[in-house]
Amino acid sequence: MDCERIEDLLSSCLEGELCASEKRLIESHLAACQACSLLYSALRETREALSDFPEVEVSESLMSKLHAIPESKKKFSFSFDFVLKPSLQPVFATAAIFLTVLSFYLFNPDKKYIDRTIDQKIHLGYSQVEKLYAKAGSWTDRLADYKDNVLGSLKNWKIFGGKKDEIKT
Amino acid sequence: MLVNTYSKRVFNMAYQFAGSYEEAEDLTQDIFLKLYHSLTKYDFGKNFTAWLLTLAKNHLIDTYRRTKWEKTNRDDFDEHFFIVENAESPEAALVKEVNQKMVWESLNHLSSDIRMAIILRDIQDKTYEEIAEITGLPIGTVKSRVSRGRLQLAKILQEKKEGSDGL
Numbered sequence: 045m046d047c048e049r050i051e052d053l054l055s056s057c058l059e060g061e062l063c064a065s066e067k068r069l070i071e072s073h074l075a076a077c078q079a080c081s082l083l084y085s086a087l088r089e090t091r092e093a094l095s096d097f098p099e100v101e102v103s104e105s106l107m108s109k110l111h112a113i114p115e116s117k118k119k120f121s122f123s124f125d126f127v128l129k130p131s132l133q134p135v136f137a138t139a140a141i142f143l144t145v146l147s148f149y150l151f152n153p154d155k156k157y158i159d160r161t162i163d164q165k166i167h168l169g170y171s172q173v174e175k176l177y178a179k180a181g182s183w184t185d186r187l188a189d190y191k192d193n194v195l196g197s198l199k200n201w202k203i204f205g206g207k208k209d210e211i212k213t
Numbered sequence: 214m215l216v217n218t219y220s221k222r223v224f225n226m227a228y229q230f231a232g233s234y235e236e237a238e239d240l241t242q243d244i245f246l247k248l249y250h251s252l253t254k255y256d257f258g259k260n261f262t263a264w265l266l267t268l269a270k271n272h273l274i275d276t277y278r279r280t281k282w283e284k285t286n287r288d289d290f291d292e293h294f295f296i297v298e299n300a301e302s303p304e305a306a307l308v309k310e311v312n313q314k315m316v317w318e319s320l321n322h323l324s325s326d327i328r329m330a331i332i333l334r335d336i337q338d339k340t341y342e343e344i345a346e347i348t349g350l351p352i353g354t355v356k357s358r359v360s361r362g363r364l365q366l367a368k369i370l371q372e373k374k375e376g377s378d379g380l
Binding site for chain 1: 216220221224225228229234238241242245246249309312313315316317331335336338356359360363364366367368370371374
């Protein structure tokens, strides 16, 4: 077994979680490999150091601040924390852009000219839509004609009981 | 009631994670503020301690990621820790203290997720099941993080010792 694989097992070995065969394998590897053996010692020392970290006492000033929180909460029960939610950022960005554009329009000295231009554009757009609608109507008429022609010619086919060769006059 | 019962636990978790006493005080206040905000969301069927520690863990890691406070220098180890001597000999006590100082200083070299796993497992002595409940991760992932964290710390400890021996 290579050192890398042994490294993965050292932590479990430290906690006594390995089965007997894995433990024997580790022990034989550690006896032969000095680097892994030193790493295992360092690992054990690290764990001992961590487990012996003493607890720190909380200062009196912090305790009094913590006890004061519920009171302050009662005074200011409404929170604006939701404003800071990341999910609202696109909404705020869109609102900011909209308000900027709106302010350009509202406070522009040539507001009348802009109004007139917008009015013209709207009318132009409306007339174009009307034209398009009329064109679409003519297309439906054409399609109906095509459908009649196709159906008429199909009826003339022999397999449908018609005379294909007959020239329609 | 909540403050008396949980302040020490939350503060220690914040201090072990951040490494700065002042930072830990601010973080503890923020966590308790969040706790009062979120109490209405608490499901009474769940373990309250695990729920509170999840809230604390999330706040610590979120704050760390948001502010990117990456302090390479933590508070001096003996600034706030008072070592109780229970080693067999003065030499052993000295070695232990040196190791503790080195490991304490090395904690900020770990990523926030791995550091939190190490704090919960090796400093606070939680079981893997409890850590899985607090972090919302599968036990296998927790074990892997703890293992990676221990190895990283052990290697840093080795390097520091080699460095100090070379001087």
